[in-house]
Amino acid sequence: MTLLAGIIQIGILYIFYLAGSKLTELLHLPIPGSITGMLLLLTALSLKLMKPNWIQHGAKFLNAILPLLLVPATIGVMNYPGLFSGKGLYIFFTVIASTAITIIVAGKISQYAEKITSKKKVEDECMKHLSH
Amino acid sequence: MYETLITLIIIISTIIVYLAMYLLYRRFPLPLFLPILTTTVLIIAFLQFAGIAYEAYMTGGQWFNRLLGPAVVAFAYPLYQQRKVILKNLQPITAGVLTGLVTGIVTVLLFAKWPFVPEQMLYSLIPKSLTTPVAIEVSDAIGGSPSLTAAFVIIAGMTGAIFGPFLFKWFRIDSTLGAGIAMGSASHAIGTSKAFEYGPLAGSLSSLSMTLSAIIGPIVCILLF
Numbered sequence: 001m002t003l004l005a006g007i008i009q010i011g012i013l014y015i016f017y018l019a020g021s022k023l024t025e026l027l028h029l030p031i032p033g034s035i036t037g038m039l040l041l042l043t044a045l046s047l048k049l050m051k052p053n054w055i056q057h058g059a060k061f062l063n064a065i066l067p068l069l070l071v072p073a074t075i076g077v078m079n080y081p082g083l084f085s086g087k088g089l090y091i092f093f094t095v096i097a098s099t100a101i102t103i104i105v106a107g108k109i110s111q112y113a114e115k116i117t118s119k120k121k122v123e124d125e126c127m128k129h130l131s132h
Numbered sequence: 133m134y135e136t137l138i139t140l141i142i143i144i145s146t147i148i149v150y151l152a153m154y155l156l157y158r159r160f161p162l163p164l165f166l167p168i169l170t171t172t173v174l175i176i177a178f179l180q181f182a183g184i185a186y187e188a189y190m191t192g193g194q195w196f197n198r199l200l201g202p203a204v205v206a207f208a209y210p211l212y213q214q215r216k217v218i219l220k221n222l223q224p225i226t227a228g229v230l231t232g233l234v235t236g237i238v239t240v241l242l243f244a245k246w247p248f249v250p251e252q253m254l255y256s257l258i259p260k261s262l263t264t265p266v267a268i269e270v271s272d273a274i275g276g277s278p279s280l281t282a283a284f285v286i287i288a289g290m291t292g293a294i295f296g297p298f299l300f301k302w303f304r305i306d307s308t309l310g311a312g313i314a315m316g317s318a319s320h321a322i323g324t325s326k327a328f329e330y331g332p333l334a335g336s337l338s339s340l341s342m343t344l345s346a347i348i349g350p351i352v353c354i355l356l357f
Contacts, residue, residue: 020205038211
C-alpha cells in the first residue's frame with residue numbers, strides 16, 4: 001500500500017516537474033524546469049491547493065536516495081581526465097579553493113547576520129516591555 | 133531485448149554498489165567514505181578497466197537522471213515544513229546567499245583570470261556553484277563550455293560534501309543556519325544531500341540557498357560577463 005502510494009506521489013512530483021519545464025519553456029525563464037516545478041509545488045502547498053501528505057512519502061523517498069540519483073551524472077567527470085593531471089590540476093584546485101572559500105564566507109556571514117538579527121529582536125522585545 | 137538487459141544490469145549494479153557504499157559509510161562515517169564519492173570512484177574505475185565509455189554506461193545511467201527533476205521538485209516539501217524558521221531568518225539567508233554568490237565568482241576570477249588560462253575555461257568555471265541545469269545554461273550564455281562546466285559543478289559539489297564538515301569545524305561555523313546556507317550556496321544539490329545529514333532544517337536551508345542561487349545566479353553572471 002505504501003509502495004503504491006509512494007509511486008503515485010512520485011508521479012505527482014513528476015507532473016509538477018513537467019509543468020515547471022513547460023512553464024520555463026513558454027516564458028523563457030532563466031531558471032531550469034525543476035526549480036520552476038519546485039516553486040509551483042511550494043506555491044500550491046502554501047495556498048493549501050495541495051495537502052503535504054499527498055506528496056510526503058514520495059518526497060522523503062526521493063530525498064533519501066538523492067545521492068544515488070546524482071551518481072551517473074557525477075561519473076561524467078571521467079570524460080575529462082585532463083582535469084586530474086598536468087595543467088588541468090591547476091583548474092581542478094581552483095574549483096576546490098574557490099568552493100572552500102565560498103563555504104567559509106557564506107557560512108560566516110549568514111551566521112553573523114543571524115546573531116545580529118536575533119539580538120535586535122531581543123532588544124526590540126525589551127524596548128516594548130520598557131515602553132509599557 | 134539484449135539492450136534492455138544491459139540497461140537493467142547497469143541500473144541494478146549501480147544500486148548495489150551504492151547500497152554497499154552506503155552501508156560502509158554507516159559503519160565508518162568518514163568524509164572520504166561519502167557514498168556518492170566511493171560509488172563514483174568504484175564505477176569509474178570499473179568502466180576504465182573494462183574499457184566501457186561513459187556514453188555506454190549512460191544507456192542505463194540516464195534513468196537516474198530522469199528522477200533528478202522530480203527530486204529537485206521534492207525539495208518543496210522540506211522547505212514548506214520549515215517555512216516558519218525560514219521566514220524568520222530571511223535576512224541572514226539573503227546575506228549568506230548573496231555573499232556566497234559573489235565570493236564564488238570573485239575567487240574564480242582571482243585564481244583563473246590569468247593569461248595562461250584560456251578564456252573559454254574561465255567562463256566555464258564561473259557558474260560552477262550553481263545547480264547543473266542552471267550552470268550549463270549560464271555557461272553557454274557567457275561563452276563557456278557546458279560540458280566542462282558540468283564537470284566543474286560536480287567538483288564544487290564534492291568539495292562541499294567532503295571538506296564542508298572540516299571547514300565548519302576549523303572556521304567555527306557552528307549554527308545550523310550557517311552550515312545549511314554555506315552548503316547550498318557553494319555546493320548545490322550534492323552539498324544539500326550532505327546537509328540533510330545534519331537534519332531537515334540544515335537540508336532545507338541548503339536547498340533554499342541552492343534555489344535562490346539558481347534564481348539570482350544567472351542574472352548576476354549574465355549582467356557581469
